[in-house]
Amino acid sequence: MWKRDEAVKPTSGQSTPPGSAFQSQPASTSAPSPEARQQSGRDVVNIGKSVVIKGELNGSEDLTIEGQVEGKIELKDHVLTIGANGKIKAHVFAKSLIVLGEVNGNVTASEKVEIRDGGSVDGDIISPRVAIAEGAHFRGSVDMQRKSGQPVQGQQPRPATQPAPQAQTAVQIAQPVAR
């Protein structure tokens, strides 16, 4: 398990409003209680709905976003969940993506993309499995054949968003601290 107060380190230009915090992390505590860890069952990080991140988000554990992210999200070996309040304007790379909120940008998943009722994706999806629930919104293309990460020949990827410059803000989700 890792120290949640060190989980996200904005280097510069962080647009996170003052007072915002990750959902699972009270501002006054330095690390989650053992009970909280046990309750979660596995490593899942929540980004609260008041958090706004512009830049690149990398991680090595499952992540739930209820806030706003603009730029690029890479969770190549983990599950990314966009909560009902989450608003993403980013290129997303993940093992699996579950969308209950809004995603505006291209998505590449090595296992599965799931857009649930009320979820919305505007962008192109590359994933071997795609599940779109009734009541979900989707606009874009679905490519279930190509291996993830390979570019589409003769076709430019749709510039769904204007990604924020990486140098401006580089937000990294740190590796779990070894116990």
Next chain:
Amino acid sequence: MAFSDLFARLRKDEDDADAGADSPAQPTKVLARFLAGLGTRQQPVLLDLGPVVGSNVTFFGEEVGCKILVEDLSKDIDRHVSQAKVGDLPAFFDTRFPQESESIDGILCWDIFDYLERAAAERLSRQLTRVLRPDGVLLAFFSTADPRSAIRPSYTRHVVIDRDHLRYRPYKAARAKQRPLLNRDIQRLLEPLRITENVLLKTNLREVLFRKPAAASVAPSAAPQADR
């Protein structure tokens, strides 16, 4: 029972009726031909103009091996109706499709033409014939019934069960179907595409399969900017 509960129950009943989950499977004579017409390309590109249906994405993506582009035109029509800008639809269609010319192997129009007036239908068909590659196929359904018989306007989700069966799932629309097109109007509407199958079902639905002749290829031009 409180009024709020009563209204909530009524609303739920309406929603259930919209979903049409238990509607019977309807035979389709043309879908199998459409799929065969996609040819032997390794990954044909399919343009779906209907609302997104998860099981269709799975069917076309996994079973048929297509790359699917979803462009739900019913939402565009509803938006224009709600903004009282139906007259802008023809011009809207001119810039609606960002796809390059002759880049699509198959187009699923479903019954979208039923909801368009002549001018808008013509502009839409012009764009569809532009993006369809030579020898590509286009599937469209045309109602032959009087649209005034409908109690309330509805679109239809066409859920693919298998190559020979569909399930129609109606849902609420802001616009009713327009006057049905005659056979010759359908033929002219999508020229230079050629009709290869034309089947009138017992449900008063006409299933039509078009193919773009190789000689009718449009000179490639830069796709207009999409209004995204």
